[in-house]
Amino acid sequence: MADPQNNQPPTAAPRSTLGPRPEVPAVRHAQLPADLVADPLAALTSANEIPVLPVQSVSRPCMLQQVRGPLAPQFIELRDADMILGRADDVDVRIPSSALSRRHMRIESYAFGHRVVDLDSANGVFLNEVRVHSAVMRDGDVLQLGNVVLLYHEGR
């Protein structure tokens, strides 16, 4: 429990000062993107000068990878908005397969990913072999809609 009279963290070391810290290797380069590592650190003459670099997050959109059916192979980038997949002309993701319904499945943008919903299609939506009405997608999931097979890749 916090003691209101004494809320100093015990023996807190000052953070982020760039003073001498000889024994501790401060930055591990191996997992940083190349452009972060190359320039600012290349000219260092001593460990005392190592700056703390700003972190750039690398983002990547969610994707459906179509591996079977007409138009395969292809990648379908998922937007942060609802999309309809089917064989009709006016849908967001059109795949010309007679095994698909005109409006077969809705792909909803969800807090941290996507959810798919079967739109009363004739041949259904199978998630990893289970016929589902709707499902929150997980990286590596396999969707089958008629003869169309899609892999889900989560973005970040």
Place this chain on the structure above:
Amino acid sequence: MAFFVRFWGTRGSIPTPGRATYRYGGNTSCVEIRIEDKLFICDGGTGLRELGVDLLRTSGGAPIVAHFLFSHMHWDHIQGFPFFAPIYQPMNTFHIYGSRPGDTRFHSLLSGQMRSSYFPVDFSELNANIVANELGEDGTRVIDGVTVRCLEQRHPGGSYAYSLEKDGYKVVYATDNEIDLILGDPTLPIREPDAPRAIPADIVDFCRNADLLIIDGQYTDAEYRKYTGWGHNRATTATDLAIAANVKQLAIYHHDPMQSDKDVEAKIEHCRVRVAQQGSSVFVFPAREGVELRIDY
């Protein structure tokens, strides 16, 4: 007419967030069953919190009415209740069913977990109308046109299974039971692990011809040796029940907190081999958080 069945929590015993349980989920027991516009909620584990968020989002401010069918009052089946946001809105009504007339244990135990030592808001301060309701003398009642039955199960402290039927469709929710303790020939699974097990007739009858059986299949055979008497089925015994009762789809539920996604998949594979060995067509799959099934295919 269709039943929509959505899993909000599929884990047994304790929530298990993290990468190991990413696919099948870490929230504890909660299943939404929607039949036309009637809403049934089986158990109120931590998955119930997200169901509450979804109900508020989809109801658009209209009153929410739901029928709660609790298997029992162990933590992993009630912990989401105080975090179920619709109970704080005065226009909503929630029925908490007891197994027979006069059985208000679940209603009073639910209020117990909200006493001030455990939770900052008292049960009496909930704004929604929370009704202590009950099934009939024989454990059966027609609720909003849906026939609901209960069956007492073998579990420390007791628990109930429920079946919901309408227009020829049937879904059974049967979690936290240890059929393995009451098998007809209890040593058969040790002597002949692959032989079909003798499930008590009342359980088979209760599940007979279900379109979907959602059942406690917490343990693999190897795990069960260590946890006999803890109140949960071997997944393989749940499979034998589904085969004997001519169930169409079997959702193995209440996954053990120690099981990773890979472990759950291995457990299901074992059940599928068993189905094939017995020449059955039962479809076995792992209950997974965030998945919704439609029962009328």
